[in-house]
Amino acid sequence: MxxxxxxxxxxxxxxxxxxxxxxxxxxxxxxxxxxxxxxxxxxxxxxxxxxxxxxxxxxxxxxxxARLTGEEIVALFELRTALEVEAARIALERGPLPASVHAALAVLERACADGAWGAINAAHNGLHRAIVEAAESPRIAAAHASLDGELKLFMNQLEPLWSAERMAADHAALVRGLERDGPTVLRGHLAESAAALVAAEGDAGRPHRVGGAVAR
Structure with a gap:
């Protein structure tokens, strides 16, 4: 090297x-x-x-x-939603989520229990990647992988707003909701954190629309 x-x-x-x-x-x-x-x-x-x-x-x-602006957070949310919700739809058409998703959730829950945000960040991305990879679509997986750096920046900016306990609870609820109610649950999950971060970033008071709602 x-x-x-x-x-x-x-x-x-x-x-x-x-x-x-x-x-x-x-x-x-x-x-x-x-x-x-x-x-x-x-x-x-x-x-x-x-x-x-x-x-x-x-x-x-x-x-x-780099620091993601409100506009960049919204753009990232829109692309994540397009990729992750479609991947979840494809995966769930085949049946329940695979064991890899539940294993990734367990890794995230352990990281949240330990409380080190760097490990939480990596495990969070690992869970969302597992959901995408459950679709078995190399192109969707490759497009999602290209967002890895931005997703970690997003998570670093989210840290002051989201406790480790909330992170674990939200993602356990996400996995349960996906299997019970389908992929639309994922859209709401992504919109909640994006809207909170857009509101926190402020962008000099400019409103941004996230998942149908306006974050200010």
Whole structure:
């Protein structure tokens, strides 16, 4: 692994684990000293992370950890809904959700019991990925996988609003609801957290429509 790949991986992990909060500055001199790399290697790593949507690089202002705006949260919700609800519909047409979904829920519940948000974030994505993969559609799964970084940023911004206990309870209810009531339950589940985060982000008071409701 090259120096650029190593620092890219280390920075990516620190962002997705919530060690570097959304919107926080990434000071080149500090990062070069921390990771023991030259400035050109660090800049290459930052460009790679910008390509993944995890970092924003601004001319004459440097780099910062990306922060999803209200509009971006709504756009992410709309795409997640299209992919996840359709995947759930396909999976449920075949019968009950597979054991992999219940296993992923158990992982999330254990992570929530431990309370470490980085592990909760990873387990949360794992459960939603398991629901998508239950459809056995490689194209839907690939499209959903491309959202992984944004979903983890979303979860990091959601942390102050959602307790670990609520995260576990909401997702246990989601899995039960999917099997009892069908894929429309998933739309409501996704809309609830998206609307809460849009409202918290504020966007200077601009309203955004999430799942048919207006979040302000």
């Amino acid at each position: 090259t120096a650029v790949e190593e620092v890219t991986q280390a920075l990516r992990s620190s962002i997705l684990d919530g060690e570097r909060p959304a919107g926080s500055r990434l000071v080149e001199a500090d990062l070069c000293a921390q990771y023991g790399v030259a400035r050109h290697s660090l800049r290459a790593a930052l460009r790679a992370l910008a390509g993944e949507g995890l970092v924003v690089i601004e001319t004459n202002r440097g780099a910062r950890v």
